[in-house]
Amino acid sequence: MILAVDVGNTRIKAAVFEDNTLLESFVFLKTALEKSIENILEKYKNTTHLVIASVSDVEKQAFISFKDAVNIHFVSQTDPFPFVNCYETPQTLGIDRMVLAAGAILQYPNQNRLVIDAGTCVTYDFIDENDNYLGGAISPGLRLRYESLHHFTAKLPLLTLEKPKRFIGKSTSESIHSGVVNGLVFEIEGCIAEIKGQYSKFIIILTGGDSVFLAKRLKNTIFANSNFLLESLNQTFQYKIKND
Ligand SMILES: Nc1ncnc2c1ncn2[C@@H]1O[C@H](COP(=O)(O)OP(=O)(O)O)[C@@H](O)[C@H]1O
Numbered sequence: 001m002i003l004a005v006d007v008g009n010t011r012i013k014a015a016v017f018e019d020n021t022l023l024e025s026f027v028f029l030k031t032a033l034e035k036s037i038e039n040i041l042e043k044y045k046n047t048t049h050l051v052i053a054s055v056s057d058v059e060k061q062a063f064i065s066f067k068d069a070v071n072i073h074f075v076s077q078t079d080p081f082p083f084v085n086c087y088e089t090p091q092t093l094g095i096d097r098m099v100l101a102a103g104a105i106l107q108y109p110n111q112n113r114l115v116i117d118a119g120t121c122v123t124y125d126f127i128d129e130n131d132n133y134l135g136g137a138i139s140p141g142l143r144l145r146y147e148s149l150h151h152f153t154a155k156l157p158l159l160t161l162e163k164p165k166r167f168i169g170k171s172t173s174e175s176i177h178s179g180v181v182n183g184l185v186f187e188i189e190g191c192i193a194e195i196k197g198q199y200s201k202f203i204i205i206l207t208g209g210d211s212v213f214l215a216k217r218l219k220n221t222i223f224a225n226s227n228f229l230l231e232s233l234n235q236t237f238q239y240k241i242k243n244d
């Protein structure tokens with residue numbers, strides 16, 4: 001069994017896999033990292049490997065207490081990945097985006113793919129049918145948009161995510177919900193339209209903490225899967241074992 005751990009900038013997501021089957025998934029905060037992993041390993045005693053991808057400031061050291069119980073692998077740029085990396089600064093590419101690209105290739109072979117991860121940030125990653133990782137885009141995620149409107153102004157309240165009542169906001173809060181939610185929906189649809197101008201066919205995978213909320217509001221056919229990064233992490237590790 002493998003315990004895959006995705007350390008994002010907001011939350012930590014983890015899942016236990018038996019081969020390609022996800023047995024259970026978990027979400028927790030950085031402050032609960034050690035205790036949560038300990039509980040999972042206690043419940044799934046047959047776990048042999050802990051596979052971690054981190055884009056946060058959580059370092060290898062945070063997992064050191066588990067080193068006698070399981071093999072620990074921190075996914076890094078030096079691992080084998082199933083794509084040609086065409087990013088001009090490959091050394092600065094987020095490890096989460098590399099794992100997503102690998103997962104897109106391994107789960108959806110021989111086709112163009114757009115992966116959208118709506119987390120703290122929204123990341124867009126495009127991998128063509130010849131398995132070239134071409135790059136993409138980074139923009140603020142939903143919660144970050146609400147927080148920055150509040151943080152950088154004197155008068156705007158901090159709101160939490162809500163579906164807009166109507167497009168033309170009739171109050172400060174309606175205007176904020178409309179701007180934040182519709183703004184991101186238009187951005188995603190605009191990005192998809194832009195890529196459609198360049199590639200006639202591609203699949204779209206939507207993941208991240210806001211994927212379910214956003215999928216309901218998008219016109220395009222999209223594979224929304226909140227566990228896509230964890231599944232990809234498991235597959236990237238299997239790929240490493242086969243190709244190292
Ligand atoms: N309990 C929660 N705490 C924080 N964010 C949440 C929660 N539930 C849903 N979200 C949404 O999830 C998004 C963060 O997604 P997530 O995939 O966890 O980010 P990351 O991978 O960057 O840590 C936020 O924009 C927020 O709207």
Ligand SMILES: CC(C)(COP(=O)(O)O)[C@@H](O)C(=O)NCCC(=O)O
Pocket residue numbers: 008009010055092093094095096097117119120121122123138
């Ligand atoms: C863009 C990100 C902050 C997204 O992180 P997340 O929203 O998943 O927490 C992360 O992929 C990252 O730190 N990337 C490095 C820059 C790059 O990918 O070019």
Ligand SMILES: [K+]
Pocket residue numbers: 117118119120121122123208
């Ligand atoms: K993201």
